[in-house]
Amino acid sequence: MIVALDAMGGDHGPSVNVDASIMTVNSFKHIDVMLVGKEDVLAHELKSRGYSGDRISIINATETVDMDESPSLALRRKKDSSLRRAVEMVRDGKADAAVTAGNSGAMMALGLVLLRPVEGVDRPALAAAMPSEKNPFLFLDMGANVDCSPDNLFQFACMGSAYVKHVMNIESPRVALLSIGEEANKGNELTKDAYKLLEGSRMNFIGNIESKAIFRGDADVVVCDGFPGNVFLKTTEGLADILLKMIKEEIMSSSLAKIGYLFMRSAMKKVAKRMDYDEYGGATLLGINGACIITHGRASAKAIMSGIREASDYAEKKVYQKISQEIQSYHEIKQ
Amino acid sequence: MIVALDAMGGDHGPSVNVDASIMTVNSFKHIDVMLVGKEDVLAHELKSRGYSGDRISIINATETVDMDESPSLALRRKKDSSLRRAVEMVRDGKADAAVTAGNSGAMMALGLVLLRPVEGVDRPALAAAMPSEKNPFLFLDMGANVDCSPDNLFQFACMGSAYVKHVMNIESPRVALLSIGEEANKGNELTKDAYKLLEGSRMNFIGNIESKAIFRGDADVVVCDGFPGNVFLKTTEGLADILLKMIKEEIMSSSLAKIGYLFMRSAMKKVAKRMDYDEYGGATLLGINGACIITHGRASAKAIMSGIREASDYAEKKVYQKISQEIQSYHEIKQ
Numbered sequence: 001m002i003v004a005l006d007a008m009g010g011d012h013g014p015s016v017n018v019d020a021s022i023m024t025v026n027s028f029k030h031i032d033v034m035l036v037g038k039e040d041v042l043a044h045e046l047k048s049r050g051y052s053g054d055r056i057s058i059i060n061a062t063e064t065v066d067m068d069e070s071p072s073l074a075l076r077r078k079k080d081s082s083l084r085r086a087v088e089m090v091r092d093g094k095a096d097a098a099v100t101a102g103n104s105g106a107m108m109a110l111g112l113v114l115l116r117p118v119e120g121v122d123r124p125a126l127a128a129a130m131p132s133e134k135n136p137f138l139f140l141d142m143g144a145n146v147d148c149s150p151d152n153l154f155q156f157a158c159m160g161s162a163y164v165k166h167v168m169n170i171e172s173p174r175v176a177l178l179s180i181g182e183e184a185n186k187g188n189e190l191t192k193d194a195y196k197l198l199e200g201s202r203m204n205f206i207g208n209i210e211s212k213a214i215f216r217g218d219a220d221v222v223v224c225d226g227f228p229g230n231v232f233l234k235t236t237e238g239l240a241d242i243l244l245k246m247i248k249e250e251i252m253s254s255s256l257a258k259i260g261y262l263f264m265r266s267a268m269k270k271v272a273k274r275m276d277y278d279e280y281g282g283a284t285l286l287g288i289n290g291a292c293i294i295t296h297g298r299a300s301a302k303a304i305m306s307g308i309r310e311a312s313d314y315a316e317k318k319v320y321q322k323i324s325q326e327i328q329s330y331h332e333i334k335q
Numbered sequence: 336m337i338v339a340l341d342a343m344g345g346d347h348g349p350s351v352n353v354d355a356s357i358m359t360v361n362s363f364k365h366i367d368v369m370l371v372g373k374e375d376v377l378a379h380e381l382k383s384r385g386y387s388g389d390r391i392s393i394i395n396a397t398e399t400v401d402m403d404e405s406p407s408l409a410l411r412r413k414k415d416s417s418l419r420r421a422v423e424m425v426r427d428g429k430a431d432a433a434v435t436a437g438n439s440g441a442m443m444a445l446g447l448v449l450l451r452p453v454e455g456v457d458r459p460a461l462a463a464a465m466p467s468e469k470n471p472f473l474f475l476d477m478g479a480n481v482d483c484s485p486d487n488l489f490q491f492a493c494m495g496s497a498y499v500k501h502v503m504n505i506e507s508p509r510v511a512l513l514s515i516g517e518e519a520n521k522g523n524e525l526t527k528d529a530y531k532l533l534e535g536s537r538m539n540f541i542g543n544i545e546s547k548a549i550f551r552g553d554a555d556v557v558v559c560d561g562f563p564g565n566v567f568l569k570t571t572e573g574l575a576d577i578l579l580k581m582i583k584e585e586i587m588s589s590s591l592a593k594i595g596y597l598f599m600r601s602a603m604k605k606v607a608k609r610m611d612y613d614e615y616g617g618a619t620l621l622g623i624n625g626a627c628i629i630t631h632g633r634a635s636a637k638a639i640m641s642g643i644r645e646a647s648d649y650a651e652k653k654v655y656q657k658i659s660q661e662i663q664s665y666h667e668i669k670q
Contacts, residue, residue, distance in 0.1 A: 212573030238547030250602035260598025267585035267592035
């Protein structure tokens, strides 16, 4: 498999991407990496790390999409960006998948325009595997789609279900709808209508789930509009930060606690790691004809490598084709 | 001040409410408590605690609204519920405020029907003070109103601003709109339209805020539709639970960490306490003609007492009248 990596993307720029590419080819015999970006910069970075193999290639791209750049401007004006070239490699069959730690909105727009949505999907969605007390679950939409229709949510559920079945190998994924009460009549107009569609389908729909119960791990797929979805994700991020900060403050205000912390430090670090989404690879753009993965902007080389492995796996299993088949079959039953 | 307490409400029933009433009259000379519920049960509970003063009275009510009962059914069918009688005491001028640890939807419905919305308010909202790294902030709507219009959110902002000004004594409260990006053009149709209304008002509107930044304490009032609002609240609840559970797991898997925990235990307990919403009194029903406060169903006697104190304070300052004045003045400017 060949994965095109937007080597200029992310908060740390080329160095961490080049590190990730070397880690990848050293760890996985079946994945080659195509570094896309400024040729001279990337050649220098590779050379300075002493890499001289032939499993990492470089594709030149003279422009870079900034993290906070408007996706539509990036799409229209930056025809030679590293992000665009990486997605073009997939479109042209020169790479099997594309990965970026860069601008997620721009990746979404490029994936949509260059690779097109799969049949039966109106709006592709951004999905990520997240930790729970039990097994990981797939959460979508992470914020790419707001003002969704009940049909959009139904399609998200189909896509998520197909992803979990084929990538996470769960035969009949339990699909839940994020709402603000467990009963069918709890929620807003959107979730109540989506509930009816899901209930009438042959998906393994287990009903509404509240955000406080998500981490218990009772669902394999959790579906919602991108607005509450993004609120959910960013709340977990902000709260984990403030809790760790508070724990530090309380520790520093007591000498007994300071002594205790010396013994507990590694346990606390393990908790921080279990909650760190960087450890969970990236977000997948579900519902386009190709494999596009977006990692966190702050992703480490290791996190980017796990995004690359995920992308390769997704492409190898041709999950996007399976998504299209699943959606067709769910629609047939529905009608 | 006289506060009517729904003595049958909450997960712990009469005992914790009676405890709270005794704690209140012992702690605050200016607050008397009216216990509303089954007379014989309450008289027995009071007697068994040796209370014989005259600052706690009992009002008989033969029915009880269950925690998961439909608000509309509770409203129509239970004419002699402790919750309804407590709100009626306020309506009839026999009490200054009503407090319950019971069914929040039913309290909302009863407040709306028996006390009526203040002029200029289309939909009353449920608001609560929450902790941040700096000062507490007011968050609304907590989940009472879904499918809001931009005008609803504008009114929530007016009400929140008036509350913070008069109850939390902040002259010009900073009002933020919960969204999924800081720029004005980020969010959904609702937040984009509400942004325009708020921007054009004379409130101290500081723009959009993302949920990960809420805990930094940069805003005094955070406004949103009740759907993402409830997702936000329940995510913080669920995540705090899972984090504390994970910390315990990691500690138990290492003997060094177990030793460390002995030293750190009090620091960890302080963090749990800082994050415990029970410590933050209750949620206020903003926008009705009267003071109605709802505490958490699991509230301790101490938490119910702080809800009673809050209710008394809110009633004494006649905040609901000030909300009406503020809304009128904001509307005049707007037009």
